[in-house]
Amino acid sequence: MKHVLVVDDDATVSEVVAGYLNRAGFDVDVASDGLTAVALAAARAPDLVVLDLMLPGMDGLEVCRRIRDGGPTPVIMLTARGDEEDRILGLEVGADDYVTKPFSPRELVLRVESVLRRTGDPAARAAPAASGLRAGPLALDPNARRVTRDGTGLSLTIREFDLLEFFLRNPGRAMSREELMRRVWGWEFGDLSTVTVHVRRLREKIEQDPARPRLISTVWGVGYRFDHPTSDEETRDGA
Template sequence: MNARPAPARRVLVVEDDPTVAEVVTGYLTRAGYEIAHAADGLAALELTAALRPQLVVLDLMLPGLDGLEVCRRLRAGAGPPVPVVMLTARGEEADRILGLELGADDYLTKPFSPRELVLRVAAVLRRAEAPPPAAAAAALRAGDLAVDPAARRAVRGDRELALTAREFDLLLFLLRHPGQVFSREELLRHVWGWDFGDVSTVTVHIRRLREKVEDDPAAPELISTVWSAGYRLDPPGHGATQAGDRNLRP
């Protein structure tokens, strides 16, 4: 008896330009995704709640609620955050950075290659859904911070941290390499899987991560900046240790 094929992963495309929406939808459909489409921000939020897509492709310039507000509301919702790939015609770096600060996992600036978008969507989903290797599934600790790779949970003290998929991956990578300095280019390659890209993406995610794991993000003690070199995680005591069979309490 033949096994049933795995259900197609659902992607919500939020784009008000009919031509762009048709092209993006067509390429993603041919890549094997089940596609839903919303032409404005309110419809995007309603469809996300109703369909629970595995990823949202989100244009920033939308009628009604703009993409930044949609992303903000998606991140403020209950449950695990849905990965977001932003599309924007805006060339200003500030707009891209603001989108990343709100929790977007990736972005493309118009005009863009639809094939590149398909690759970016696949890369974001692969990282969000991939189970950790068995040898790397043990929980890690650094001070009062505990991270469980298998459950994809991070707890500080008695409080569970609301991390995006990319923030979790970045924190986990740094915890697994305590005391090592990584440049932004190296983090882009190891955590994002990109051999090239805008390194300001790393800067934004480090800043967001510090806001969630540091007592004072302006004077970080856990994730240090090594000037002209990159970033280093400095766990208290003798470094990040495996938590063994200790439970991570929410």
């Protein structure tokens, strides 16, 4: 039974979310403030955290940072509708998904299940490759969920890893943000800025110069394309 920590200072929201998650087969703990959430996560590491951004004492961004400092725990942020800046900040500190309030508890349960599927056993993931994937300085092991650049390990969030794996499997093809959201996130609809933020964060981790990316190119009017570096580019990157 997967353990989910729900963090929200609205007792009604926490009760409803916990009830739906319990009925879906999850073991749920509830915290009403940030300090309690961090303490609960330290005492018993959750498999996933449902985390409201607006909390008393310590906001959700700081809670996310502290929980993620202890390991790659998946986090789904709850944000107020229209607070795009807060949603982007949540993604930038490592949240794997977000849901805007008011939301459907059933949708939230589906989001929880979707994120956890991507962090479960390798056999439970969709068609993992037996061998690793390589492109220039990058090496990705789908089974171990590990990425290195020039032999040095990279710390990627769940979504960043999934996005990079998808790019590596589809080099040289321009893909829209809608397609990436559908095929990587598994969403048929949503805020396309989610994709933009994750691409920017991924570039910061894999590119030699994120301001002049060579691996993930922007295709204006379309979306993005992953370009396998040429031998000369590999040499310059390794210089």
